[in-house]
Amino acid sequence: MFILKLLIRNAFRHKLRTALTVVGVAIAIIAFGLLRTLVGVWYMGAERSSATRLVARNAISLIFPLPISYKERISQVQGVKEVSYGNWFGGIYIDEKHFFANYAVEPKTYLDLYPEIVLPPAEKTAFIRDRKGCIVGQKLADRYGWKIGDIITLRGTIFPGQWEFVLRGIYRGAEKSTEERALLFHWDYLNETLRKTAPQRADQVGFYMIGVANPDLAAQVAVEVDAMFKNSLAETMTETERAFHMGFIAMTSAIVVAIQIVSYVVIAIIMIVAANTMAMTARERIAEYATLKTLGFGAFHIAAIVFGESLFIAMTGGLLGVLLTFPGADWIETELSQYFPSFSVSPSTVYLDLLASLMIGAVAGVFPTWRGATIRIAEGLRRIG
Secondary structure (H helix, E strand, O other): OOOHHHHHHOOOOOOOHHHHHHHHHHHHHHHHHHHHHHHHOOHHHHHOOOOOOEEEEEEEOOOEEOOOOOOHHHOOOOOOEEEEEEOOOOEEEOHHOOOOEEEEEEEHHHHHHHOOEEOOHHHHHHHHHOOEEEEEEEHHHHHHHOOOOOEEEEEEEOOEEEEEEEEEEEEEEEEEEEEEEEEEEEEHHHHHHHHOOOOOHOEEOOEEEEEEEEEEHHHHHHHHHHHHOOOOOEEEOOOOOOOOHHHHHHHOHHHHHHHHHHHHHHHHHOOOOOOOOHHHHHHHHHHHHHHHHOOOOOHHHHHHHHHHHHHHHHHHHOHHHHHHHHHHHHHHHOOOOOOOOOOOOOOOHHHHHHHHHHHHHHHHHHHHHHHHHHHHHHHHHOOOO
């Protein structure tokens, strides 16, 4: 208890130095926590994907289509419960700055496969019945002030032209992480227009969404679907929804790695700063450590005082950083909601923050602890200041 009181008093002997060190550690932990949360958000789509959904696309690339006639054959595979389909539309609202995800889908089967899209029954019925109808997420509707019945016009890029849709529903996500910044409209509307303007592109889809009755059947169904269309003009590649999302993440793996590296560099820099602070402290107190040894304190007691002080300062800054990470994440989620559907700090991130704080204190305290514990009494008493 005496040693604990002594190290706490020592920690606040130079209040300004300690305060700056604590603030520095806190800022590093905030940055580390937010960067780790950003990495988690990057993988959120894959982590929250359903084990009962498969995605079938062209084996060459996602940009190559598949015939709509595949739907009936896929639905006959044993274990398949539901089949939907769609196209990435890639339309632009107003200009490129106002881009958001938009898809042409078969509405009824798609909504059945995605129960996390929560739509009032009346709006769901209106959407399914209206060939030019569309639905949007709540965050997207809030961003542009859209309401039911509004006309939304997108400029096509993949499918050129001005496309008008009638807003028939505004959906919410069943979970906080559900994407609420997308627009969905009828694939039939797209296909009928293509039959008139570009017949060679009609009756083709970009992907099939396959619902299986049991997650254990997913691998078997995927193999059977791909075998069914092997050696055809449009071979398929069927994979779990998680694997499909991971494929997109792999395209941006360099960005994810860069973010992870930066998060570790932040911790490394604050380790150096904290180590310098503790080294200065130890150098100033060499005479005090020698005096304690003359009073009967052993090397273990001196080590406990020095190392404990380093851990105390680092953990104080770490705890402060963890506490401030949550309002920081809330601010990002509120102000940047158009980029992140959710920005919540996970328990694993908190544990990593605390572990990083512990490492900062341990690394910063190693040399000063060794110096204080091994100083000779005669040498220490000769030191002034």
